[in-house]
Amino acid sequence: MPNTIWKEYEANPLTHSAAHYLMAIKNLLIERGYARVTDVARELNITRGSCSISLKPLKQRGLVTVDENKFLSLSEEGRRLAELVERNDEVLQSFMTDVLGIDKDQAEIDACKIEHLLSIETSVKMANFVKFIESNQPVTKNFLKALHEHRPECKEKTENCDLCDTHCLATLEH
């Protein structure tokens, strides 16, 4: 029973916007105890009209429910999908900042673009990877240290190449 959710997810992936509607509702419920169309719209910086329309397919898919007083809620499936996407966002941000050394703000932007696109397999393996990195065993510490010292210089370095400071992609000759 519980895992029909993953099959549903793989068959009907969430769009970028759908993922954000689910997360907004989930967080409003936690933070305020209720979530109406207006609250979701404010949270997502869109109009009530857009919000109202975009919520329809999510209700039809059974991810979002509405009670008699127009208060929104998530179904079991909706809640799990919201949690999956949020977890992906955390995992991706950790990977980007801690492993790749990417600027925090940029990591946030990139993670947000990707968080809803990962397959279940990739979500699980990424989470596993980051968990391993964060276990702080000697082997991970050595690895990260060596990685962060690994800054290949570009042979054709020129003054006006921003990229060369970090790395020069083979395909991107100046």
Next chain:
Amino acid sequence: MPNTIWKEYEANPLTHSAAHYLMAIKNLLIERGYARVTDVARELNITRGSCSISLKPLKQRGLVTVDENKFLSLSEEGRRLAELVERNDEVLQSFMTDVLGIDKDQAEIDACKIEHLLSIETSVKMANFVKFIESNQPVTKNFLKALHEHRPECKEKTENCDLCDTHCLATLEH
């Protein structure tokens, strides 16, 4: 001069479809020496009509050019963007298969969804990371070995949980 391209890219990101049009043209030029609307449409499994329409904004952005005989080509910027996306695809697939141990087919699917979304910073740092992994130094070999042996068992393992074979996400209780 060369790096105006990255500023252009960060300011006007490529959509999923735009990235595929550029890559299709690039590969057709390499493999056949020419690329017409019909060829691109066949390559992307869309109709000539859709292709014709979708190419318009790419011509207006100066990424795709057409000669007097309707043969398509890429501008310097278009070529570089196509190469960036292709390189991201390779890097992501390598990461997913070699590091995360994801199934090759699934890695291809996921990489394709992400390849055009990475910022330049993330593209460069991911490429750097994969290059380091592929350098096959003792430190990377030890790391990968330990990572692939790291298979945390789920405490609440149940029969009908597919996920538990690999990993149990904290947020996804059964």
Next chain:
DNA sequence: ACAATCTGTTTGACGTGCCAAACAAAGTAA
């Protein structure tokens, strides 16, 4: 030379996702 085919484009349509504007219903205030 004429018919058949190939090529590129346009048109009207659909789904997604957003907007502004108008609206009805309900709640609030005087």
Next chain:
DNA sequence: TTACTTTGTTTGGCACGTCAAACAGATTGT
């Protein structure tokens, strides 16, 4: 009670990305 505000919905509009269908121009075959 009457007036104002809040709330949710609908409508018409725009941009993207796709389709099928119709069309005009060029190429090819016979």
